[in-house]
Amino acid sequence: MSKLPELLEKCAALHHHLCPRQVLGVRMGLYAGWLLGLELPQSDKRLYTIVETDGCGADGISVATNCWVGRRTLRVEDFGKVAATFVDTLSGRAVRLAPRPTAREVSRRYAPQAASRWQANLVGYQLMPDEELFSFQWVRLLRPIEAIISQPGKRAVCDRCGEEIMNEREVFAGELTLCRACAGEAYYEVEGMAVQAAQLAWCDHPAADGW
Structure with missing residues (x-):
């Protein structure tokens, strides 16, 4: 969480503003790094990320992980979900994260003075504990990561x-x-x-x- 303000600032610079999905993306990337035991943002290409939608959340994940389409460490499989699977290409372990369905409502408890639901999400997503904000599953890819990366x-x-x-x-x-x-x-x-x-x-x- 100590890296969060700096990473959110970098993400906001890409979009000229900060939105709740950018916060989700950054938090998701950092949490995945913790679950996999990887130091992020990465300086190599050990982590490979598959995001399930494009847009602000994907950029948040990229900023947090340093996985990008242009570096061939990020792939978009558009399921229309703010979710992602993070793969440690060295160990083969993979974890899929998604926001909990209750996250929007719970975020209001962390920002009671927010003027709108959007503002409550923006502030609350920055303050909520990882386990309250996200669910995760350890998964196995249906195609070997070597075949995906080539x-x-x-x-x-x-x-x-x-x-x-x-x-x-x-x-x-x-x-x-x-x-x-x-x-x-x-x-x-x-x-x-x-x-x-x-x-x-x-x-x-x-x-x-x-x-």
């Missing part, structure tokens, strides 16, 4: 689109090496192809006979 220098080329694939994210379909998009996992579609698909769908529609 190795530097691993590259492949998609046989369909020709784009480079890094970090062993390629998919094999028979003899083809494909990127995830070409393998059917794309989150986008090319605009011209979308229009063409719509036109083809219209031609097949019964109302198109009189077009």
Whole structure:
């Protein structure tokens, strides 16, 4: 907790303000470090963090742990939850933390003079004991951490689109090496192809006979 004011100041500088979720993120990161017996923020890449939503809470976790997307020590699996799993890549131990469902209401007891619920959360989250603010579970990842992180220098080329694939994210379909998009996992579609698909769908529609 002695590091909390300094870390909150750094987090606020990223957003030009401080909000309750930033406080949750910083507190969560520090508590995970205590549970795993790691000194945080880390100076190496021993801790790997998987956050379950983007936004202010994720930045709070990054400031507290020094795990960042750009350092390949933080991954976003967007479940829409202010929760995260912290993995000690040396020991393999992993702990998942989330705010207790009662945290919002309990925070008011720690900030009785707060002018609003938001203000009570902002102040209360800084004062509540870890065990009252968070629940945690020791967990096992469904994929080995080595596979999630991969190795530097691993590259492949998609046989369909020709784009480079890094970090062993390629998919094999028979003899083809494909990127995830070409393998059917794309989150986008090319605009011209979308229009063409719509036109083809219209031609097949019964109302198109009189077009």
